[in-house]
Amino acid sequence: MFKIVKREEMTAGSVILNEIEAPAIARKAQPGQFVILKANEDGERIPLTMAETNPDQGTITVIYMVVGKSTALFKTLQVGDSYQDVIGPLGKPTHVEKVGTVVCVGGGTGVAVLHPITRALKDIGNNVICIIGARSQDLLIMEDHMRAASHDLRVCTDDGSYGHHGFVTDVLKQVMETEDVKQVVAIGPVPMMKFVAEITKEKEVPTIVSLNPIMVDGTGMCGGCRVSIAGENKFACVDGPEFDGHQVDYDELMQRLQAYCEDEQACMDGDCLIRS
Amino acid sequence: MKETKASKGKKATIPRQPMPAQDSDVRRRNFDEVPLGYTPETARAEAARCLQCRKPACVEGCPVGVDIPAFIHLIKEGDFTGAIRNIWGKNALPAVCGRVCPQEIQCEGVCILAKKGDPVAIGHLERFAADYERLNGSGELPPRAEPTGKKVAVVGSGPSGLTVAGDLVQKGHDVTVLEAFHKPGGVLVYGIPEFRLPKEIVAQEINFLERQGARVECNQVVGRTVSIEELFAEGYQAVYLGVGAGLPRFLNIPGENLIGILSANEYLTRANLMKAYLFPKVDTPIPRGKHVVVLGAGNVAMDSARTAMRLGAESVKIVYRRSREEMPARAEEIHHAEEEGIEFFLLTNPTKYIGDEKGRLTGMECLRMELGEPDDSGRRRPVPVDSSEFAMDCDLAIVAVGSGANPLLTQSTPDLELNKWEYIEADPETGKTSMRGVWAGGDIVTGAATVILAMGAGRKAADSMHKYLTWGW
Ligand SMILES: Cc1cc2nc3c(=O)[nH]c(=O)nc-3n(C[C@H](O)[C@H](O)[C@H](O)COP(=O)(O)OP(=O)(O)OC[C@H]3O[C@@H](n4cnc5c(N)ncnc54)[C@H](O)[C@@H]3O)c2cc1C
Ligand SMILES: Cc1cc2nc3c(=O)[nH]c(=O)nc-3n(C[C@H](O)[C@H](O)[C@H](O)COP(=O)(O)OP(=O)(O)OC[C@H]3O[C@@H](n4cnc5c(N)ncnc54)[C@H](O)[C@@H]3O)c2cc1C
Ligand code: SF4
Ligand code: SF4
Ligand code: FES
Numbered sequence: 001m002f003k004i005v006k007r008e009e010m011t012a013g014s015v016i017l018n019e020i021e022a023p024a025i026a027r028k029a030q031p032g033q034f035v036i037l038k039a040n041e042d043g044e045r046i047p048l049t050m051a052e053t054n055p056d057q058g059t060i061t062v063i064y065m066v067v068g069k070s071t072a073l074f075k076t077l078q079v080g081d082s083y084q085d086v087i088g089p090l091g092k093p094t095h096v097e098k099v100g101t102v103v104c105v106g107g108g109t110g111v112a113v114l115h116p117i118t119r120a121l122k123d124i125g126n127n128v129i130c131i132i133g134a135r136s137q138d139l140l141i142m143e144d145h146m147r148a149a150s151h152d153l154r155v156c157t158d159d160g161s162y163g164h165h166g167f168v169t170d171v172l173k174q175v176m177e178t179e180d181v182k183q184v185v186a187i188g189p190v191p192m193m194k195f196v197a198e199i200t201k202e203k204e205v206p207t208i209v210s211l212n213p214i215m216v217d218g219t220g221m222c223g224g225c226r227v228s229i230a231g232e233n234k235f236a237c238v239d240g241p242e243f244d245g246h247q248v249d250y251d252e253l254m255q256r257l258q259a260y261c262e263d264e265q266a267c268m269d270g271d272c273l274i275r276s
Numbered sequence: 277m278k279e280t281k282a283s284k285g286k287k288a289t290i291p292r293q294p295m296p297a298q299d300s301d302v303r304r305r306n307f308d309e310v311p312l313g314y315t316p317e318t319a320r321a322e323a324a325r326c327l328q329c330r331k332p333a334c335v336e337g338c339p340v341g342v343d344i345p346a347f348i349h350l351i352k353e354g355d356f357t358g359a360i361r362n363i364w365g366k367n368a369l370p371a372v373c374g375r376v377c378p379q380e381i382q383c384e385g386v387c388i389l390a391k392k393g394d395p396v397a398i399g400h401l402e403r404f405a406a407d408y409e410r411l412n413g414s415g416e417l418p419p420r421a422e423p424t425g426k427k428v429a430v431v432g433s434g435p436s437g438l439t440v441a442g443d444l445v446q447k448g449h450d451v452t453v454l455e456a457f458h459k460p461g462g463v464l465v466y467g468i469p470e471f472r473l474p475k476e477i478v479a480q481e482i483n484f485l486e487r488q489g490a491r492v493e494c495n496q497v498v499g500r501t502v503s504i505e506e507l508f509a510e511g512y513q514a515v516y517l518g519v520g521a522g523l524p525r526f527l528n529i530p531g532e533n534l535i536g537i538l539s540a541n542e543y544l545t546r547a548n549l550m551k552a553y554l555f556p557k558v559d560t561p562i563p564r565g566k567h568v569v570v571l572g573a574g575n576v577a578m579d580s581a582r583t584a585m586r587l588g589a590e591s592v593k594i595v596y597r598r599s600r601e602e603m604p605a606r607a608e609e610i611h612h613a614e615e616e617g618i619e620f621f622l623l624t625n626p627t628k629y630i631g632d633e634k635g636r637l638t639g640m641e642c643l644r645m646e647l648g649e650p651d652d653s654g655r656r657r658p659v660p661v662d663s664s665e666f667a668m669d670c671d672l673a674i675v676a677v678g679s680g681a682n683p684l685l686t687q688s689t690p691d692l693e694l695n696k697w698e699y700i701e702a703d704p705e706t707g708k709t710s711m712r713g714v715w716a717g718g719d720i721v722t723g724a725a726t727v728i729l730a731m732g733a734g735r736k737a738a739d740s741m742h743k744y745l746t747w748g749w
Contacts, residue, residue, distance in 0.1 A: 024501055024502065025501065028500075028501065028502075038458060042551070042554075042557070042558040042559060043558075043559050044550070044558075044559035044560045045458075045550070045560070069556075069559055070559050073559070084458070085458040085494070085495050086495065087456070087458070087495045087497060087501075088497070088500065088501065089500060089501070090497065090500060216542055216545055216546065216550075217456075217457070217545065219456055219497055219500075219522070219682070219684055220522070220523060220682050220683070220684050221522035221523065221524070221541055221545075221682055222524060222539055222541045222542035222545055223524040223526065223538075223539040223541065223542055224538065224539070224542045226533060228533060233526065233528075233532075233533070238683075238684055252533055252635070255535060255634065255635035256533065256535060256635070258535070258634070258635075259535045259536075259563070260561045260563075
């Protein structure tokens with residue numbers, strides 16, 4: 001059993017933070033790695049990236065958006081409740097290197113995933129510019145954390161309720177015109193990553209993206225998480241989740257994320273809340 | 277059949293006791309076990325067919341050398357408790373092996389009675405003895421040696437790892453089994469379906485192991501959560517790697533990433549381990565195809581096809597590029613699949629998947645094949661028939677064309693020597709690997725094989741590990 005020691009609602013009801021006791025995982029985890037959580041006996045195995053780890057306290061922190069049946073179940077768990085299973089750390093850690101100026105682009109809950117990577121990039125001596133966005137101000141998360149983890153933070157909202165009115169990609173274009181950008185890291189909804197990669201490809205700026213296909217085991221054993229990278233099949237759980245953003249078949253990934261849409265809908269009210 | 281020698285001939289004319297089974301029309305839509313098991317009476321009648329050969333061929337045919345005539349004799353005498361204790365001497369999981377061993381190419385295949393008629397139903401009898409003990413036995417634990425104070429880590433809780441753990445715990449060692457999944461049992465829980473091997477049986481075997489003092493820790497992905505070096509640093513003196521062959525193979529033909537194409541590993545894991553056939557009562561979904569195609573013809577393919585039927589498919593087709601003779605599945609599985617209405621498209625090679633604008637599978641293109649010259653494996657190589665392309669409609673395809681070595685653990689352990697297929701190099705007699713203090717066995721050494729071979733490898737390794745822990749490498 002893996003006890004929740006802290007819980008926060010980061011936006012009204014839709015983005016939730018859980019700090020969970022998992023000492024063995026906390027000891028080993030590195031930025032970019034994820035865990036698989038299962039709430040109870042009949043639960044689904046759900047992958048979430050670790051937004052923070054605290055090896056001394058023996059805890060890991062995950063931040064998730066409530067999108068479907070399982071994340072809605074997670075939302076009901078309170079401090080003192082436990083997940084039955086937490087497995088990890090899984091996936092390859094982010095390759096962090098000193099290259100000069102790096103732009104980190106985050107959208108939605110992708111910002112949570114981006115945070116430890118941003119901090120690591122800054123710690124190793126890069127000049128880190130951060131661009132984060134959300135649909136509106138109330139959905140924006142971790143602004144203070146991201147400000148602390150970078151040298152320069154730009155905020156955007158789709159509806160203009162806060163910061164720059166528009167998409168993160170608009171701001172990225174501006175930054176790339178004025179700065180000598182050596183690397184871009186983009187984590188967020190698939191269309192966002194796709195457009196970021198299109199922009200950076202023109203200028204041949206190396207770009208890392210983090211992919212979130214549907215997973216089961218997270219150990220390379222089922223092949224459910226396969227993604228096309230430069231026309232070749234890779235398993236995101238062991239070969240990723242981070243890949244060269246210029247090689248990813250985003251359209252295929254978006255389609256594959258819809259695989260269980262109808263089934264999930266059958267047990268959720270309302271529209272399918274696909275995050276892409 | 278002619279009667280030659282009076283005594284032998286007479287016994288052989290008793291017909292083999294049929295295994296009662298759920299009716300095929302009913303069972304094709306439920307997940308309950310198909311064969312219902314012998315009663316004590318039918319078991320004793322079947323046991324009476326055994327000729328008690330002085331040089332029993334059947335024992336030679338069993339990879340772990342179960343003393344078949346002896347346990348069968350005990351069943352005939354009605355000493356079911358004695359029978360199971362006799363089997364345990366060689367085989368720790370008889371309830372499993374009795375159900376899943378390919379008996380027709382092992383013990384029963386070489387039974388003397390098979391020459392002229394039906395062999396003794398050794399598998400059914402082994403199953404009977406184990407089930408009888410499970411339902412009626414005392415649950416008494418086997419004797420355990422004095423604690424040695426030596427710590428052993430067993431990585432992977434499939435049949436191979438469970439055998440090692442059971443043997444070493446009885447020899448007094450302090451055993452911990454580390455399993456990546458949230459439930460122990462390996463293929464026995466995530467691969468082989470409920471209707472063939474009830475999960476309760478596996479759970480009871482694990483419980484038996486724990487009652488003997490072994491610890492089973494799930495959610496431990498060795499190579500990620502903890503490395504082999506760290507296990508030694510934590511005080512483990514010997515490590516057994518029984519991590520199986522968990523890497524799905526695909527056909528690598530166009531369209532394979534359409535929605536509706538799953539590896540058998542994924543499909544069966546969803547169905548068995550995650551119990552997705554109960555969705556939405558449980559949270560894991562599984563695609564329920566109307567027209568299902570299963571690629572391959574081994575046990576994994578039969579299990580996938582029969583699962584799809586139980587999930588409500590209107591049609592299920594096995595597509596296999598060789599002929600019936602080469603199908604690797606157990607005879608009983610093929611027979612059961614046919615009875616349940618699964619169609620076989622043999623000498624048929626899929627060449628392409630077809631999808632719609634939403635990226636969902638709608639059909640497959642195939643080529644007809646004919647048998648040519650024998651290949652390396654001695655099987656006649658299938659060659660395509662010119663312009664024999666044809667299409668079939670399907671909305672779910674399950675790829676069951678074999679598996680390879682999962683590199684997760686071996687990549688994180690560079691000192692471990694691998695063969696050219698990336699399986700671990702281990703001494704076939706002792707299971708020793710190139711790393712001191714590390715043994716390996718089962719599918720991760722041989723490639724995908726059978727439960728009993730994985731167990732046999734585990735037993736040899738356990739003997740070698742015990743020697744090492746007692747006297748050194
Ligand atoms: C490596 C990895 C790391 C991730 N990290 C985070 C994270 O830090 N925070 C976070 O909020 N989410 C993260 N995700 C996504 C998260 O796993 C999914 O949102 C979650 O599985 C949805 O489960 P559900 O049962 O609530 O929704 P479902 O009811 O299963 O699905 C709701 C909708 O989302 C789609 N969907 C299903 N699985 C996924 C998936 N894996 N990713 C995206 N959409 C999916 C479905 O098709 C459906 O349309 C990560 C995914 C991966 C693979
Ligand atoms: C669907 C299916 C049907 C089959 N039917 C039959 C049959 O009818 N008869 C028969 O004889 N054989 C059958 N087989 C084959 C048989 O099941 C295998 O040969 C046998 O299970 C191999 O045993 P094992 O202990 O080597 O590995 P497995 O049973 O594969 O167990 C390996 C275990 O190790 C765990 N693991 C992997 N990596 C790690 C890691 N890094 N850290 C911790 N744990 C890890 C896995 O999760 C798994 O639980 C079938 C196989 C399948 C898939
Ligand atoms: S273990 Fe398998 S091969 Fe050996 S006797 Fe039993 S059923 Fe036959
Ligand atoms: S070969 Fe057949 S008849 Fe002879 S001992 Fe074995 S099971 Fe009995
Ligand atoms: S989640 Fe199963 S292979 Fe990646």
